[in-house]
Structures are given as structure tokens and as C-alpha cells.
Amino acid sequence: MAYDRGTGKLPGSGRPGTPRGTAAGRRAGVRAALAVLPLLFFGAFFAYPVAAIVTRGLHQGGRWRFGRFADVLGDAGIRHVLWFTCWQAAASTALTLLVALPGAYAFARLDFPGRRLLRAIVTVPFVLPTVVAGSAFLALLGRGGFTDSLFGLRLDTSAWAILIAHVFFNYAVVVRTVGGVWAQLDPAQEEAARMLGAGRFAAWRRVTLPAIAPSVAAAALMVFLFTFTSFGTIQILGGPRYSTLEVEIYRQTAEVFDLPTAAVLTLLQFAAVLAILALHAWTVRRRESALRLVDPALTAHRPRGAAERTLLGGVLAVIGVLIVLPLGVLVTRSFDTPGGYGLAFYRALGSTDGGTFSVAPWQTLWNSLRFAAVATVIALTVGGLAATVLVRRAGRLVRGFDALLMLPLGTSAVTIGFGFLIALDRAPLDLRDSWLLVPLAQALVGAPFVVRVMLPVLRAVDERLREAAAVLGASPWRVWREVELPLVSRAVAIAAGFAFAVSLGEFGATVFIARPDDPTLPVAVARLLGRAGPLNYGQAMALSTVLMVVCAASLLLLEALRTNGSGEL
Amino acid sequence: MRTTPRRAVGALVLATAAATVLAACGSDSDKGKDAAGTGSSGGGSKTVTLVSHDSFAASKSVLAQFTKETGYTVKVLRGGDAGAAVNQAILTKDHPRGDVFFGVDNTLLSRALDNGLFTRYTAKDLAQVPADVQLDAAKHRVTPIDSGDVCVNYDRAYFTSHHLAPPQTFADLVKPAYKNLLVTENVSTSSPGLAFLLGSAATYGDAGWQGYWKQLKSNGVEVVDSWEQAYNDRFSGSSAGKQAKGDRPLVVSYASSPPAEVVGVTPEPARSPVGVSTGTCFRQIEFAGLLHGAKNTAGGQALIDFMLSRTFQQDMPLQMYVDPVRQDAVEPPVFVKYGAKIAHPTTLAPGKIAAERDSWVGAWNSIVLK
Numbered sequence: 056m057a058y059d060r061g062t063g064k065l066p067g068s069g070r071p072g073t074p075r076g077t078a079a080g081r082r083a084g085v086r087a088a089l090a091v092l093p094l095l096f097f098g099a100f101f102a103y104p105v106a107a108i109v110t111r112g113l114h115q116g117g118r119w120r121f122g123r124f125a126d127v128l129g130d131a132g133i134r135h136v137l138w139f140t141c142w143q144a145a146a147s148t149a150l151t152l153l154v155a156l157p158g159a160y161a162f163a164r165l166d167f168p169g170r171r172l173l174r175a176i177v178t179v180p181f182v183l184p185t186v187v188a189g190s191a192f193l194a195l196l197g198r199g200g201f202t203d204s205l206f207g208l209r210l211d212t213s214a215w216a217i218l219i220a221h222v223f224f225n226y227a228v229v230v231r232t233v234g235g236v237w238a239q240l241d242p243a244q245e246e247a248a249r250m251l252g253a254g255r256f257a258a259w260r261r262v263t264l265p266a267i268a269p270s271v272a273a274a275a276l277m278v279f280l281f282t283f284t285s286f287g288t289i290q291i292l293g294g295p296r297y298s299t300l301e302v303e304i305y306r307q308t309a310e311v312f313d314l315p316t317a318a319v320l321t322l323l324q325f326a327a328v329l330a331i332l333a334l335h336a337w338t339v340r341r342r343e344s345a346l347r348l349v350d351p352a353l354t355a356h357r358p359r360g361a362a363e364r365t366l367l368g369g370v371l372a373v374i375g376v377l378i379v380l381p382l383g384v385l386v387t388r389s390f391d392t393p394g395g396y397g398l399a400f401y402r403a404l405g406s407t408d409g410g411t412f413s414v415a416p417w418q419t420l421w422n423s424l425r426f427a428a429v430a431t432v433i434a435l436t437v438g439g440l441a442a443t444v445l446v447r448r449a450g451r452l453v454r455g456f457d458a459l460l461m462l463p464l465g466t467s468a469v470t471i472g473f474g475f476l477i478a479l480d481r482a483p484l485d486l487r488d489s490w491l492l493v494p495l496a497q498a499l500v501g502a503p504f505v506v507r508v509m510l511p512v513l514r515a516v517d518e519r520l521r522e523a524a525a526v527l528g529a530s531p532w533r534v535w536r537e538v539e540l541p542l543v544s545r546a547v548a549i550a551a552g553f554a555f556a557v558s559l560g561e562f563g564a565t566v567f568i569a570r571p572d573d574p575t576l577p578v579a580v581a582r583l584l585g586r587a588g589p590l591n592y593g594q595a596m597a598l599s600t601v602l603m604v605v606c607a608a609s610l611l612l613l614e615a616l617r618t619n620g621s622g623e624l
Numbered sequence: 625m626r627t628t629p630r631r632a633v634g635a636l637v638l639a640t641a642a643a644t645v646l647a648a649c650g651s652d653s654d655k656g657k658d659a660a661g662t663g664s665s666g667g668g669s670k671t672v673t674l675v676s677h678d679s680f681a682a683s684k685s686v687l688a689q690f691t692k693e694t695g696y697t698v699k700v701l702r703g704g705d706a707g708a709a710v711n712q713a714i715l716t717k718d719h720p721r722g723d724v725f726f727g728v729d730n731t732l733l734s735r736a737l738d739n740g741l742f743t744r745y746t747a748k749d750l751a752q753v754p755a756d757v758q759l760d761a762a763k764h765r766v767t768p769i770d771s772g773d774v775c776v777n778y779d780r781a782y783f784t785s786h787h788l789a790p791p792q793t794f795a796d797l798v799k800p801a802y803k804n805l806l807v808t809e810n811v812s813t814s815s816p817g818l819a820f821l822l823g824s825a826a827t828y829g830d831a832g833w834q835g836y837w838k839q840l841k842s843n844g845v846e847v848v849d850s851w852e853q854a855y856n857d858r859f860s861g862s863s864a865g866k867q868a869k870g871d872r873p874l875v876v877s878y879a880s881s882p883p884a885e886v887v888g889v890t891p892e893p894a895r896s897p898v899g900v901s902t903g904t905c906f907r908q909i910e911f912a913g914l915l916h917g918a919k920n921t922a923g924g925q926a927l928i929d930f931m932l933s934r935t936f937q938q939d940m941p942l943q944m945y946v947d948p949v950r951q952d953a954v955e956p957p958v959f960v961k962y963g964a965k966i967a968h969p970t971t972l973a974p975g976k977i978a979a980e981r982d983s984w985v986g987a988w989n990s991i992v993l994k
Contacts, residue, residue, distance in 0.1 A: 111715070186852055190857055193857060194867075194868050199869035200869070290813070290849040290850065290853075294849065295810040295813070295849050306813060308708075308711070309704060309705070309707050309711060310707045312707075312714070312735065388867050399888075403888070469708070472703070472704075473711075473712065473715060476703075477715050477716060487721060488701075488721075568703060572699075572701070572702065574702075578678070582678055585679060585851070587877065587881040587884035587945065588862075588884035588885050588888065589862075589864065589885065589888060589889060590888030593863075
């Protein structure tokens, strides 16, 4: 079938009696229309606020102060921060892929009891406030911890602690992003290659690897962005000797109040993120291929043979030590009251006597759920539309749009929070006093996940299916509903799960948006931890445990919603 | 193939509907607040907006009493720690978010005043406040509300079991007996960390404090980034630190930490597990001010007056773990019984802090962290 992939124009795809040119024009028009909402969203809630705060820093006294670039870049301390930021992110990403890819395989292809629950649990560190998770992590792997008393292995205040904690936090990104695609690959393709004489490894390299490569690259990119902009982990586990660009931006904005330096650092971080994205685009452009997506339930099997059992055992051991045990420490602490083990801290969550809040702490859970639900809907809408636009192969402009959508992940929370405050204060965008500000900020971080998770799957949908439907006279809406949606419903569920989890756990931007007093759960945990006394600390642990359980439960629920339909795929 | 899209669409619709309902709840309750807050009495707003940091807290009943006395309802906006909150207020000073700002302390006061954040207001009960905490007495742009002392805290159990007297002064901390015992905070990212540095500078002077820190460093002081880590993870005397297997019996914290360790513990212990080294304290004073360009000036003035009233002042200790500035305010029994009274805290003038802070932080970094 000869058609031009560049524009997606298919000869004869217009309706009978409609000139071809008009049909192509209409499709371009539809694409443009779909792009409007995401563009408006990112323009109003990202580009504009960030531009406002950066301009405030660099445009002072009526003229631009670009000389600040030379000052900041000339500072040896800043250059050291840049170097450390880059290498720790690269090392963290490599280590995370190394540790989590076997996990992605095990969750995708091996059927074992408790698989779903475990997949939900490994996502929990991703949403926990860093200071809580970091503390639990230290108790296990730091001084006097489990590994210290057993093997004399201490992982506090060293670069290793940072790297391993980054694996702990980002394990789920790889397992869910790569595993999502892996689970839907048809194993028959690899088997066919082997029957045709390819060795086990050659078959994997030629068939499976190209198919999962885009999602591995997407996962690596997200892990890199998260570790590149790491804040809490560096502070808790690295100590004051280690600093990332993100920590430096926070310090310059919130403590030193040197907005020009903060603006320069923000632009540096942008440049770095864009460079990463360019590299990413360059590596994956040629690897995308149409995949045969099948029902994940059909691809998973009970572990067979010694190799698979060893692999599963190894994956479970890593998860056990690295993720489940630290989370267990946290749960234990929430019951460990001064009067012995009990529910005192949980009971205190219902009272307003503690003084930290004008509402009972448990009500912050309701705030969080409410905000996260709204943020998820916004992120799915914006990210879904954006992914739909991006999937059609198109020119440079659209690829630029792709990069734009990723920028919020590489932007400091304090920059976004302060930007909101000074930019969204006049009509028609007078949102400073609106509750909507929090879900908007959260959706900004959730939407890139939606795009990243959906794009590889959308691109994998065989173009011919769409075209066949169109040839048969289906409207674009109908093609989307009847052809694409069923194929991507799993990706939608995963994307929704990510967006929801990110929103539940989002702390940075939320804390910098001064707002009418309805703290989210992570903000409440931070407030409780900021006070002395066993009751405050215990409540923080109890509240974190609640967050953990709610997160795991919502992810399980999302997966259950998804499986109802996919059995008939 | 038929039912799949419908179910998927169904789930999506369900989620959207749920979110819309949730969103509606949110906006309804906001509207409710507005309706209650915005009365129609002569056009003046019945809501007064307080902008503060994340540590601000007041009892519901106390805020209700303010409404009962004045007719104004308080809306609280909080954003980040004290430094971030002050910076936000400066960024939005041409279009302020509220009427009153609370939470600028003596270490940040000059930054706020130099930026013209506040307008004059002389609070009603100012006579009840000692002169030494009225740092803007000439112009009355800010009103002192509370004070708190940043001091070294010690783990009583550790010093008892080691038959060692706990350190009491800055000079004690560099003695060999206390080697490797102290954990403090990074002065760049933590306000108690900065206060401790300022305390040492006030004690040893411009010329001497760097030498003091060199001694502290060779005596094994540990530095972490935040108070939370120092107190909850590293300090062996707090209940959280015990759980986290903290091994440092000395920590830079607050004079109010000992009573906090007792609140909620049953039965009440005879004394707090945490003690205060009373000769190591630096006094922080927190101020409130009427924001320049406030929409509800009258309401803001009433709120500042109320924050100096005995009702509010006596509520503060258990809400924010700070001391009232009002002389006739009665402290809660738990503070009287377990708290430490600091007779001679160190302090520095806000102008001096503003002038020296950056160079001191830089020097501290190269002495202690490098």
C-alpha cells in the first residue's frame, strides 16, 4: 500500500464524493484542534508562570541582566553542583535499569501469587514523602540498621546511599512503563524467530528488544529526569556535602532570595532537560515498530525451569530488601507508641487537639484524594490529547511540542510554585485563591507520564488498522473509539495510575502554593515532622502508612477496572 | 470486541464524573466559606486574610472567638517554611494576597522591612510587650508576637548513664569530653542551623566565631540538612530518634523541645527525656505586620490586636511551641513543668544579620563542609 507516512495521507481515504485534499486538510485541522487544549494548558500553567519568575530574576531595573550567566557559570561551586547532578543522575539511571529491568520482565511475563499486590507495593515509595521514605530507608540500610548489624554495610551520607535510594524510589517507573509494553508483546513472534533457527539471545535481541526499546528509553528518560532534579533524597541521604541543581535553585529562591541566580540555574536546567530529550529522540526515532499487542493475561506463565525460577527469586529478594522491608519499618513505627505497640497514633489522627491543623489530620487524606482525582482527570485529558497529536508522524514543530510537555518534570517545584503566585493573579487567570491551583500543579507533573506511557503503545498500534477502519467509512472519532481505545486501555490505566500516584504524593509545588487551608496529606506529614514530640512523629508515621495503603489500594483498583475489559481484546 | 470500548469508556466516564463531583464538593465548600465570610455590611469585607508559613497554628476555638468579638472571619494562607513565605510575600507585594503577614523573624526582618512589605500600625496592647523584643519600636511596621530559643538539647539518659555532666555553654561544646556527640543543621537550608551560627557569632564576635567552628569541627560536629533529620533521625534523646537508632546525644533544637517530648505521653513522666543546654541559646522573635496594600485594613488591625491578646498568646505555646511575648500571659502547665527558662539568650540586631548573613554562610560553608 503506497501512502505518504509523512502526512498520514492515504489515497482514497476520503469519503465518497469528498475531494482528497479536503480530507487531508480536515485531518490536519483535527490534529491542530486536538493540540489546542494541551498547548493552552502548558502555556497558561507552565510557560507563562515560569517565564514570569525567570523574567523577574533577569529583568531588573528596566534592563536585562544576562551578565548573570557568566557570574553563575564562572562559580566553581556551581560548576561542581552541575557535574555532580549529571553524573549521579546518569549513574542512578543505569543502576535503576540494571536492577529493575529483570523486575519488569518478571512482572510482565511470569505468573506468581501476589503479583498484582507486589506491583502496587513497589509503586508506593514513588508517592511517599521523601523525608519519610528516606528515614525508613536509613533505618534499614544506614547506621545501626539491618545491613549494618548483619554485614557491617552502612549506606548513609555516601554517594552509594543516594544511588540506591534512587533505585528504591524509581523502581516502579521501569517496572510499570516497560512491563506494560512487555506484557502485551506476542511471545509467538520470538518463538517464530527461534523456530527459524535464531538462538535464544539472538531472537530476544532481534524481536523483543526492538519492541521494548522505546519504552525502556521512555523509562530511562523519566528516571533520569527524576534523579537529575532530585531534591529530598540528596538532602536526606547525601547530607549537606552533596547538592544538585534542584537543591541549589531551591536554596537561591526560598532561602537566599537571589532570583537572578535562580533564574540562570532554572534556564541551565531547561537546557539540560532539552539536551536529554534530544538525545532520547535521536536514540528511539528509528526503533519504533508496529507491535502485535495481545492480552497480557495470555503472555504470562508460571515460572518454568531453573533459570526463570532463579530470576524470579532474585527479583523477589531485591524487592524484599530494597522496598518491602523499609516500608515495613515505617509501618512498625506507626504502631510503636511510648506506651507500647498500639493504635494511639492512628486514634490521634482523628483529633484536632494536636494543634498542627485546624482540621483533624485524617481529613487531609480526603483533600489529597480529591485533588489527586481532579489532577488525574486533567492529566489524562491533556496528556491523552497530546499523545494523540504526537503519534501521527510529523515535522519538527510537533517534536518540539513533545519536548515542551516534558519540561515540567525538569523544572524545580519552587520555580513553579513561585511562578504561579506572581503570574496567576490577574483576571482571567486569577487563580491564587482557588483550590484548583493544587490539582493544576499536580497535573503538570502527571501529564508527562501520561504522554510517555501512552505514546509507545499508541505508536505501536498498527497504522493499517486505523486506515482500514477509515477506508471502511468510520469517522475519526469512531476509529479512535473502536480501534485505538480498546488497544490502549491498558496504557490508559497505567497512565492514570501514574498520574494519580504522582498527584497523591506531590509535595514540592503544593507546599509552595500558599492556599486556603486545606493541606494535602504529604504537606500534613511534613508539618507533623517539623515538630518535636512522640505524638507528632507518630502521627506522621501513621499518616504516611495511610498514604501507602491508599496508594496501593487505588493502583489495585485501577488495574481491576482495566482487566474487566481486556480479556476480550 | 463490542463490549471492550464501552467498558473502557464507561470507566473513564465514571472517573470523570467522580472527579467532577469531588471538584464540585471542593468549590461548594469554598463558596460556603466565602458566603459566610463576605457579609454585606456596608461593603467592608468580613474576611480577614492571614498569610503565614506552614508552622502557623491556632486553635479553632480561639479563631472562633476572634470572629465572635470582631465579626471578622480569618482565612489562613500558608506556603512553605518561614524563608519561602517571606519571599513569596515580597514577590507579591504590589498585589498582596492578604491583609496580615505573620511569621517574619529577626533573622529575616530586615529583608521584609527593606522591601516595604508593611504599613504602620501600633497594636493596642503593645505596652504589655517588653521593649527588648520590639525591634521596630520607632516605626511600628511590625508587631512582635512570639519568641523562641534555639538551643542545644541533650539526651538525659545518655549523660546519666555515662556519668557525664551535660554541656551548658558554647565553650563546653568544644571540650574533648563532648567529642563526636553533637549534630547540627546546615546553615544554608535550616533556620535553627542559621540561628546556632548566629548565636556563636554573637558570643565570639566577628573575629572569633570562625575559630570556634574550626574547634567544633575538630571536635566531631555532624551536619545534616534539616532539623527533621537532626532531631528525628540522628538525636538519641527524642522518641523518634530512639526508633531511628540515632546515636548523637546532643542536637541543635529548641528550648520548647522538652515539653513537646512529654505531650501525649501517658503516664506523664517526672521529667522530660530531653534537657536544654541553657547557655547555648539564640533568641528568635516572630512578628506580624499589616501588609502594604491590604484590602481589609480594619480587619487586619483587629487581627494584629487579637494576636497580642491574652487569649491568642496563651493558645500559642501548645500550638506552635513558642513563648508568648506578652508579659502577663500564663503558660500551659506542661511548659511550666518541663520547659526551660532561658535567662540570657544571645541575639543580634536584624540589620547586622542582614549585612553579614551571606558572607557568614559562605565562610561557614568553607570551614565546616569543605
